[in-house]
Structure formats: C-alpha cells, structure tokens
Amino acid sequence: MEIILEQIINGLLVGSYYIVLALGLSLIFSLGGVVNLAHGAFYALGAYLAYEVQDQLGFGGAVVMAPIGVALIGIVIERFFLRRLYREDPMLGLLFTFGLALVAEQSLRMIWGSSGLPFAMPDALRGQLLLGDFIYSYYRLTVLGVSMLAIAGCWLLLNKTSFGLIVRAGTRDPEMVRALGIQLAPTLTAVFALGVALAGLAGVMSAPLAGVQPAMGTEVVTAAFVVVVIGGLGSFWGVVVAGLLVGVVRGITAIYYPPATEASMYLLMALILLVRPRGLMGERFEKFER
Amino acid sequence: MNHFSMQRRDLLKAGVIATVGFPAIIKAQSDVIKIGHLTPRTGFLGQVGDYGFKGATLAVQEVNAVGGVLGRKVEMIAEDSVKPDVAVTKAQKLIERDKVSCLIGEISPASALAIAEQALRYKTIFLNTGANSDALRGANCNKFMFHVEGSNTMYTKTIGTWLRTNNQIKGKKWYFLVADYAFGHDLYKVSSRFIEQYGGVNVGNDKIPTNTPDYSPYILKIRRAKPDVVYSCLAGVDLTTFLKQYREYNLPFRLTGGAMDTVLFWGAGQDAISGSWQSLWYHGLKNSSSVAFTKRFTEKFGMPPENQAWGDYVAVKIMLQSMAETKAIGGIKVVEHLEKGASFDVLKARPGVFRAWDHQLLQEMYVVSVKDKAKIKDKWDIFDVVMPVPGNNESLELIQPSREENACSMAA
Numbered sequence: 001m002e003i004i005l006e007q008i009i010n011g012l013l014v015g016s017y018y019i020v021l022a023l024g025l026s027l028i029f030s031l032g033g034v035v036n037l038a039h040g041a042f043y044a045l046g047a048y049l050a051y052e053v054q055d056q057l058g059f060g061g062a063v064v065m066a067p068i069g070v071a072l073i074g075i076v077i078e079r080f081f082l083r084r085l086y087r088e089d090p091m092l093g094l095l096f097t098f099g100l101a102l103v104a105e106q107s108l109r110m111i112w113g114s115s116g117l118p119f120a121m122p123d124a125l126r127g128q129l130l131l132g133d134f135i136y137s138y139y140r141l142t143v144l145g146v147s148m149l150a151i152a153g154c155w156l157l158l159n160k161t162s163f164g165l166i167v168r169a170g171t172r173d174p175e176m177v178r179a180l181g182i183q184l185a186p187t188l189t190a191v192f193a194l195g196v197a198l199a200g201l202a203g204v205m206s207a208p209l210a211g212v213q214p215a216m217g218t219e220v221v222t223a224a225f226v227v228v229v230i231g232g233l234g235s236f237w238g239v240v241v242a243g244l245l246v247g248v249v250r251g252i253t254a255i256y257y258p259p260a261t262e263a264s265m266y267l268l269m270a271l272i273l274l275v276r277p278r279g280l281m282g283e284r285f286e287k288f289e290r
Numbered sequence: 291m292n293h294f295s296m297q298r299r300d301l302l303k304a305g306v307i308a309t310v311g312f313p314a315i316i317k318a319q320s321d322v323i324k325i326g327h328l329t330p331r332t333g334f335l336g337q338v339g340d341y342g343f344k345g346a347t348l349a350v351q352e353v354n355a356v357g358g359v360l361g362r363k364v365e366m367i368a369e370d371s372v373k374p375d376v377a378v379t380k381a382q383k384l385i386e387r388d389k390v391s392c393l394i395g396e397i398s399p400a401s402a403l404a405i406a407e408q409a410l411r412y413k414t415i416f417l418n419t420g421a422n423s424d425a426l427r428g429a430n431c432n433k434f435m436f437h438v439e440g441s442n443t444m445y446t447k448t449i450g451t452w453l454r455t456n457n458q459i460k461g462k463k464w465y466f467l468v469a470d471y472a473f474g475h476d477l478y479k480v481s482s483r484f485i486e487q488y489g490g491v492n493v494g495n496d497k498i499p500t501n502t503p504d505y506s507p508y509i510l511k512i513r514r515a516k517p518d519v520v521y522s523c524l525a526g527v528d529l530t531t532f533l534k535q536y537r538e539y540n541l542p543f544r545l546t547g548g549a550m551d552t553v554l555f556w557g558a559g560q561d562a563i564s565g566s567w568q569s570l571w572y573h574g575l576k577n578s579s580s581v582a583f584t585k586r587f588t589e590k591f592g593m594p595p596e597n598q599a600w601g602d603y604v605a606v607k608i609m610l611q612s613m614a615e616t617k618a619i620g621g622i623k624v625v626e627h628l629e630k631g632a633s634f635d636v637l638k639a640r641p642g643v644f645r646a647w648d649h650q651l652l653q654e655m656y657v658v659s660v661k662d663k664a665k666i667k668d669k670w671d672i673f674d675v676v677m678p679v680p681g682n683n684e685s686l687e688l689i690q691p692s693r694e695e696n697a698c699s700m701a702a
Contacts, residue, residue, distance in 0.1 A: 006510055014504055105332075114331070114340040116530055116557025118669070121538065128540060135513060137538045140506070209538065210503050210531045211557050213337060219501045254496070254507030259470045261507070262499040 006134055007251035013140050015247025016147035017202060021220060022227035022239050023154060024198030030171045030234040031191045032086055034093040039199050039224060040217025041104035046070045046200025047207040047216060048108060051117055059122035063146065063204050070200030071193040078192040086188065101217070108214040116213035125208075143205045150201060154194075155236060167191060171234050226265050230272050232282020241280055322365040323358070323619055325350070325609065326384035327602070328377065328405065329395030329420065331370040334501055334526040338397055338551050338598045342419060343368055344591055345599030346394060349606035352586075359610045360617060366606075377401035381408040391613070391620035392417065394605045397598070399423035399472045402435075409434040415620050417609055419601035422549060423476040427648045428696035436628060436649040438605045438636075440570050442477040443696065445548050447689035448568040448655040448679040450484045458519060458544065460489035465517035465543075467508060467532065469524045470497040477523040477548045480691075485521075493517050500528055505535045513541055522547030530554045534562040550658075553596045555672055563672065566659045571600040571637065572673055575656070579637045594670045600637065608634045608642075639682060645690070648698040652686040654678045 021043065028036045049069045050062035057065060077100070085093045125139040158164035166187050170177045177184055203216070210216065227246055231238030246265045253264040260267075272280060327346045329339040350366045358364050367388050371377035377396070384390045385408065393409060396402040397420035409416035410432045418426065418437045427441050440448075453459050464485050468474040474497070482492055494515045496508050512520055520543050524532055529547070533555070536545060545565035552572065555563050573584045573594040583603065587595040595603070611634060613619055616627045629646045636642035642653045658673035666672065680688040 003511075003514060007507055010506055010510060014506065109332075115337045115553050116527070118557060118559025118562070120559050120561045121534075126538075135510070135539060139538060206503065209535060211527070211534060211559075213527060213530075213557060215333060215336060215527070220503060223503075250504075251507045255511065258496040258498050258508070261502065 002133065003255060004252065007255055008248050009134070011248035011251030012244050013136075013144050013247070014251070015244035016144050016151070017205060017243075018223060018227050018246055019240050019243030020147045020150050020198050020205075021202040022224040022231070022243055023151065023236075024195035025221075025224045026228045026231070026233070026235075026239050027154075027167075027191050027198075028195040029228065031167055032082070032093075032188050033090060034082060034085065034097065035090070036195070037094060037097040037221065038100040038104060039097075039196070040219075040221030041101045042070050042074065042196040042199040042217075043203035043206075043220055044108060044212075044214065044217035045073065045104065046203030047119070047212045048112060048117075049200070050204040050207055051112075051119055051212050054119075059125075059208075063201070066204045067197040067200040070203075071197035074193045074196035075189055078189050082192065083185070083188070101221075105214050105217065112214070114214060116211045119207040119212050121208040139208060146201070146205060150198065151240065154198075157194075158236060163187070163190070223265065226269050228279075230265075230269050230279055232276075232279025234283065235279070235281040238279055238281030322363045323360075323610075323613065324365050324367055324388060324390045325606065326381075326388065326390035326393045327366050327368040327395050328371045328380055328384065328393055329602070330372050330397055330401070333372045334528070335397045336372075337553055337557065338420065338526065338596070339370075339395075341553060341596040341599040342395055342397070342602035345587070345595060345601065345603035346606045348587055348590055348599075349603045349610075351590075353607070353610050359614050360619075364610060371396065371398075371401050371405070374398065374400040374404045378404045378408060381405045385412045385414050390414070392609050392624075394609060395419055395602060396421050399426055399476065402426055403430055403472075406430065406432055406435040413621060415609070415624055417605040419605045420598055421473070423473055424480055424691060424696050425472075425476055427650050428691070428698050431648055431698035431700055433625060433700045436644055436651070438601050438608065438651050440653075440655060441650060441691065441696075442473075442480045442548060443691040444650075444655060444689045445550075445568055446477070446481040446484050449546055449548070449566070449657060450481070450488070451679050451689070452566070452568075452657040452676065453519075453546070454488055459485060461491070462518040463491045463493045463516070464519050464521055465493055465512050465515055466495035466521050467505075467512075467524055468495055468497045469526075469528055470499050473525055473549075474523045481521060481523065481548045490519075498524070498528070500526070502528060503531065505532050506539075509535060509539050509541065512543070513539070517543055519544045519546060523549070525549050525551070526554070530557045533558040533564075537562045537564060551597060552672070553598070555660075556596075556670065560663060560666060560669070560672060563660050566657060566676070567673075568679075569597055569656050569658050569673070570653075571597045572656060572658055572675060574671065574673060574675055575638075576675075577637070577639055579635060583637050604634070604636050604642075608636075639678065640686070647693065647700075648696070650690065652690065654680060654686065655689065 025039050046066045049066040053065050054062040125142050127138050129136045170184050227242045231242030249264050249268050250261050253261045329342045331339045350364050353364050369380040371380055392415040394417045399421040402418050402421035405416055416435045420439050422442045424441045468478040550567040612624045612627050616623045628644045631643050633641040633643050642651045656678050657676040659676050661674050
C-alpha cells in the first residue's frame with residue numbers, strides 16, 4: 001500500500017510538469033486552431049537557451065530568461081508564418097509546424113552539435129527530503145512549485161483580465177469577437193508566445209533531470225498531446241486534471257508492469273474517449289465540430 | 291474528435307515523406323573505391339552515431355592522404371539509418387545504386403540484423419561497429435557480417451570479472467534496469483545468467499520503454515528493494531537520463547552496467563555520474579597508437595574521440611587494409627582473408643583478429659571508474675582506466691561466449 005501511495009504522490013509531482021507543457025499546446029490550439037507539432041522544438045529550445053545563459057544568470061535567471069527568449073522567437077514565427085495559416089485548411093498549419101519541428105531539431109544539431117550537453121543541477125537544489133519512509137528530491141519539489149506558479153498565473157490571466165476575456169471569447173466564437181470590433185490578431189500572437197514560453201519553461205526544468213540534446217522535444221510532445229486530448233479541448237481544468245492523471249497512471253503502471261508505462265497513457269486516453277468523446281471536461285465547440 | 295484523428299492520419303503521411311533523407315555525398319567516379327557508412331545519426335542513438343561518422347571520415351581522409359588503396363582514392367557515402375525499415379532501404383540504395391564495396395556502421399541490433407540480411411543477399415561485407423546483441427553473432431550470424439563492436443557477453447564478462455575479484459557478486463542482491471528492446475533484452479539475458487552463475491541474487495528487473503523522460507518511479511522501486519548493486523541494461527539517451535536521476539536521489543547502492551558509451555556520460559556531466567563501467571576503448575588509454583589517434587581526431591574535430599569514433603575508424607582501416615592485402619574490392623575473397631586470421635592494429639596493446647566461426651573481433655576491453663572530481667583535467671576527462679580485461683597474459687577468448695553459449699552456423 002505504501003508503495004502505491006508513494007508512486008501516486010510522485011505521479012502528482014511529475015504530472016505538474018506535464019500540465020505546464022500541455023497548457024501551452026491547449027491554449028494555442030483552442031484559440032488559433034493550430035495543432036502545434038513544433039511544441040517539442042520550443043521545449044528543446046528553452047533548454048538550450050537556459051544552457052547558454054545559466055553561466056551568467058544562474059539557474060534562477062535561466063528559468064525566467066529562457067522562456068522569454070523562446071516567446072520572442074515564437075512571436076517572430078507567428079507574425080511571419082503562422083498568421084497566414086489560421087484561416088486556411090488546418091492541414092496547412094499542421095504541415096508547417098511539423099516541418100518547423102524538423103528544421104528546429106536539425107538547427108539545434110548544427111549550432112550545438114549532436115551530442116548531449118551536460119546541464120548540472122543547481123547546487124542549492126541538490127539533496128533529498130525524507131518524510132517518514134518517503135523520499136523527495138528538492139529539485140522536483142522546486143519544479144512542482146514553479147509549475148504551480150505558472151499554472152496559477154495562467155488561470156489568473158485567463159479569468160481575471162480583459163485579455164483573458166478576449167481569449168476565452170475568441171476560443172468560443174472568433175467571428176463574433178471580430179464583429180464586436182475587437183482585433184484578434186494581437187491576441188493570437190500573445191497566446192502563441194505564451195504557449196511556447198510555457199513549453200520553454202518545461203524544457204528548462206527538465207534540463208537538469210534529463211540532459212539537453214537535440215531530439216529531446218520529439219517524445220515529450222506526444223505526451224503533451226495526450227494530456228490535452230484527455231483533458232478536453234479548450235478546458236483549463238481539464239488539462240490540469242489530465243496532467244495529474246497521466247502522471248499517476250504512469251507511476252502505478254511502473255510498479256506492476258514497467259514495459260507498459262508509455263502505453264498506459266494512450267490506453268487511458270482511449271478509455272476516456274470511449275466514455276467522453278470530447279475528453280474529461282471538453283465542451284461542445286462550434287468551430288471544432290464542422 | 292474526428293477532426294483530430296483525421297489530422298493524425300495525415301501526419302503519418304507527412305512522416306513517411308520526411309523519412310526519405312538525402313545522401314551526404316553524391317558524386318560518381320568510376321575509379322574510386324566506394325564504402326557505405328550507415329548508422330543512426332538522428333533519434334535516440336544519434337549522438338553516438340555521429341561520433342562513428344566522424345571516426346570513419348577521419349580514417350578515409352588518412353588513407354587518401356597516403357595515396358588511397360590499390361592506387362585508387364576512397365570515397366565514403368554516408369546515410370542515416372534512424373530505424374530498421376529505413377536501414378534496409380538505405381542499405382539497398384547504397385549497394386544497388388551507389389555500388390559501394392562494403393557497409394560499415396550501425397548501433398541498433400534490429401537495424402544491424404536488417405542490414406546483415408541485405409549484406410548476405412548481395413554478398414557485400416557488413417562491418418558492424420556498434421550493435422552489441424549476442425544474437426547477431428549467434429542465431430543470426432552470417433557469412434558477410436563481421437563485428438568490431440563487442441558483444442553483450444564481452445561487456446558483461448569484462449565488468450563481471452572485475453566485480454567477481456572484488457567480491458561483489460556472490461550472495462549480493464542485484465537489481466536490473468532493462469531497455470525494452472532487442473539490445474536490452476539480450477544484455478539482460480547474458481548478464482543475469484552471469485550473475486546467477488556466480489551466486490548473485492536477482493531481486494528485481496524492470497523492462498523500461500526507450501526514451502523514458504522520467505525514471506523516478508523505478509528509482510523509488512529500487513530504493514525499496516534495497517539491492518547491493520544496481521545494474522543498467524540501458525543505452526543511448528536513456529542511460530544519460532537514468533544516470534542524472536539516479537544521482538538526484540543519491541541512493542547508496544553501487545551502480546554499474548552492461549553497456550557504456552562515453553558520450554552519454556559526457557552528456558550527463560561530471561556532477562551526475564558515478565559507478566564503475568566497461569569500455570571497448572577510451573581516449574585516456576596510454577598506448578602510443580591510441581594517443582596518436584586521439585591527437586589527430588582532436589585536431590580535426592576539436593573534441594576527443596568517443597569509443598564509437600574508435601569503432602568506425604578501426605572498421606574502415608580494417609576494411610581498406612584487407613582490400614590492399616587481397617587486391618579484391620570487398621566480396622568473398624576479403625571474407626576468407628578475415629576468417630583466416632588476418633591481424634589488425636586496433637589501437638590497443640595487442641592486435642585484433644576475427645574469430646573464424648562467429649566473426650567477432652577478439653580484443654581486450656577495459657574496466658573504467660568515474661574519476662574523483664578533484665583529479666579531473668578537462669570536461670572530457672571522466673574515467674580512470676582500472677584494468678584491461680582479459681589481462682595482458684590471458685587469452686582474448688576469456689571474455690568471449692563459448693560455442694555452446696552462443697552457437698552460430700553460417701551457410702557459405
């Protein structure tokens with residue numbers, strides 16, 4: 001029993017990190033209707049930028065600056081490329097971001113080389129916390145804290161500001177928002193920047209745990225998709241619940257049948273889609289059901 | 291959700307397009323000797339494969355600098371074999387269209403097996419430089435495949451011999467972490483057999499999917515199992531990730547494993563690595579040919595060679611030397627030459643010779659231990675070479691599987 005409880009708590013910890021990754025993906029998809037297959041590339045970029053700045057700014061500085069750097073690059077890509085594709089066939093956005101992911105991975109390889117780069121855990125966050133018979137690393141507790149801050153920040157932004165009101169309205173019915181005389185274009189840019197910045201943040205946080213290498217984004221992006229689909233499109237709390245759920249299900253599978261750890265989240269997704277075709281908290285969205 | 295699934299399907303189509311890559315060199319000259327280099331350069335083994343490519347490039351350059359082979363220049367055509375199905379396509383393309391004289395490279399045993407089948411079909415020699423699976427030398431051995439890379443048994447017996455002399459096996463509890471694909475399963479089979487044969491106790495083994503980003507669930511399990519030794523049967527990025535996270539939890543159990551690529555330890559960083567491991571070759575070796583190779587490689591690429599760079603470098607040299615000695619551009623004559631005990635400088639204390647019945651290059655390996663942080667000279671300097679195995683006066687067969695352990699029958 002204790003083993004299961006330990007894995008559940010550990011799964012919740014890991015889940016918080018999935019939420020940060022998936023939240024950005026969900027935001028971009030909800031508002032722009034673009035399936036951002038390059039999300040993993042921005043995640044990797046966050047880690048590489050952190051690698052570059054951590055000597056000068058320390059890890060704390062990297063956690064702040066790398067996502068900002070990723071957001072700036074995101075803004076450029078949105079303004080010059082992605083913006084042209086919002087009103088086109090969704091296939092075009094998909095192909096563009098797919099291509100972007102390949103180009104980005106190869107660029108990382110060309111700039112920083114194909115070998116993994118060492119990324120040391122900050123000294124202050126080394127060590128473990130022992131609670132009874134349970135063990136937690138300080139670093140992972142810090143990741144949990146940063147993730148919760150990011151999640152809370154997003155919630156406040158979406159629910160307590162006029163910017164958030166436009167985003168939510170635009171998600172529901174972009175035509176109506178435009179008809180009311182509100183320009184959606186700047187909001188779309190900001191949401192894309194925010195979304196990829198969250199991916200970058202997740203990348204920075206993963207660097208001390210899993211290292212920095214060009215292909216690091218390709219696998220995580222699938223997990224992020226699964227979380228978004230389980231949670232339900234456009235649902236903030238859906239993503240939060242789904243992220244935690246995926247973390248816990250993976251942890252429990254790891255106790256009983258490790259080979260299925262990766263598969264467990266897909267199975268979970270399939271089961272949930274059978275019962276709730278729009279995901280756990282997905283609502284009916286006119287624009288996605290044509 | 292219909293919307294989403296439609297896009298997934300289209301995505302698959304796009305993926306197919308993306309896997310058709312481009313050859314590194316397209317240049318046809320009839321009087322050159324072409325060799326095909328085929329190894330994963332992207333994906334989770336990509337960073338290891340890239341060193342192989344660098345090593346092979348250097349070898350070709352050196353041979354050309356002294357006039358080539360049989361008066362002809364050597365040209366290398368390199369391809370990325372990211373997955374087994376891609377490996378087959380690229381192998382056929384190299385042989386049929388580029389007319390290469392031999393294939394060199396590979397790391398993944400599944401891809402190596404796929405390439406070996408093509409090699410046999412076209413009677414083109416394939417020199418395996420990075421796939422460890424015993425089955426490639428045993429059940430799946432064939433007349434046209436030779437192995438510069440060590441087998442899982444060699445890796446296991448190297449570290450195993452050292453652990454035995456340090457009383458770390460008999461009566462000790464062992465926990466295995468196994469990469470869930472052909473390589474990991476094969477390594478787990480030979481290493482758990484070795485441990486149990488010498489009185490060790492297998493208290494747990496987890497088969498873990500490749501590319502797992504988070505090892506914390508397994509580390510928590512290990513902590514509760516309280517083993518004496520944790521044994522990694524992981525490779526590629528997975529080993530780096532595990533090393534870092536094992537260190538994060540600072541468990542007191544001795545860490546070792548059945549496969550080691552230096553690049554993965556460099557990638558984890560000096561703060562995150564621990565334990566004793568084995569290496570087929572390490573740039574800190576002191577013999578003169580190794581020192582000279584390390585110097586030339588570092589001058590060309592600005593970084594020291596990794597063990598995979600050594601493998602592909604030596605393989606190209608072996609192949610070209612054999613062509614010079616037999617005056618044949620690959621094919622059965624070279625196969626027979628290698629089987630008859632031709633000996634090669636493999637940058638080690640003793641020359642290397644292929645074992646006739648399974649085509650394994652007989653050579654010594656090394657036990658290495660992670661260096662004290664205080665004694666480290668630069669960021670590449672991470673291991674102390676503890677000892678060669680077999681020792682200088684022992685038979686090279688000592689770490690090899692016997693015929694009974696790994697039977698191979700080759701149809702000519």
